[in-house]
Amino acid sequence: MQQQDKNAPVEDIAPDPPAAPGASVGARAAAAGVAGTVETAGQTVPADTEGEPGVPEGAAEEAAEPELTPEEREAIHARNALIRALDAAFTDVRQRSYEGKLTTTARWRKRPVAPEGMTAKEFEAVLLEYLTAHEHAEAKPVMGRVAAPKPLDVELEGQELTEDDPLPELVVTDIALMQGKKATYLYSVALLSHSFAKALYHTAEDNDVATFVDVVRTESSTYPRPVGIDSLMNPPYLWSRAHTREVFGKVQEAGSFNDIHEVHASNGVAFYYSDLYLSEAQAKSLAEWAAVERQRNP
Secondary structure, eight states: OOOOOTTSOGGGSOOOOOOOTTOOHHHHHHHHTOSSEEEETTEEEEOOOTTOTTOOTTHHHHHSOOOOOHHHHHHHHHHHHHHHHHHHHHHHHHHHHHTTOOEEGGGGGTSTTSOTTOOHHHHHHHHHHHHHHSOBOOSSOOOSOOOOOOOHHHHTTTOOOOTTSOOOOOOBTTEEEEEOSSOEEEEETTTSOHHHHHHHHHHHTTOHHHHHHHHHHHHHHHSOOOEEGGGGGSTTTOOOHHHHHHHHHHHHHHSSOTTEEEEEOTTOOEEEEETTTOOHHHHHHHHHIIIIIHHHOO
16 A cells, blocks of 8 residues: 655545455455545545445435335325315314304215215215314313314415325314214314304204203303393294293103292283393393393383
């Protein structure tokens, strides 16, 4: 090997000649340019092999992102199709909530929402599994403001995605579920109040006694105020005065709702309240204001 001048610049040092046959493995590797370490000016440093001859074949390809297998690509496409179908269904729930309606899961048995290869009944089960597996709203009064997520296409606007890119998980934090005897009901707590959703639920379940008791207790505790007989003539109840009196009679006969009572304003209009939250005196005073005094002082 050529004697190195320790005082000479590194670049002026002549390179070593190729290792002779029979030389050590390390010497042959150094001569061939195999990745490892080289000795420079008395220091051992990693060899820079990028772009140099002698780099093991296939090393550059290993550093690059591997190609998807046909099975992986098929799985991504199937999942993306499901995500888009779920997004369409949850967007439908939000639109109907905005319109003051509940949505039953049976709705998608009649609408072409399910992805290809999945029956409507299977999609219904998958949607409920997806909802319960992700953070979602509870069917109860909401404290604070809740925003309804935008449709997926709006969220992804401006992003360059190929069909092989997995779509993100959906946000369902605003979707609440109520299980009834007749159906499973969904609504967005950001677009439909719990009290109205519950009224719709009881109405859909044809349980007038439960509807009446729930409305009276909710009004008595939340606002608080008694429920005027005429207020039940409005949506979603659409009850006549005669029907409301009939339901109140059933409530009294049941014997399980002893907190529900009736009072009358001075003009004879009936109001209903729960003594769990209002006294009789309070209920009468509020009924008088709503039926008589408010009319005189609009």
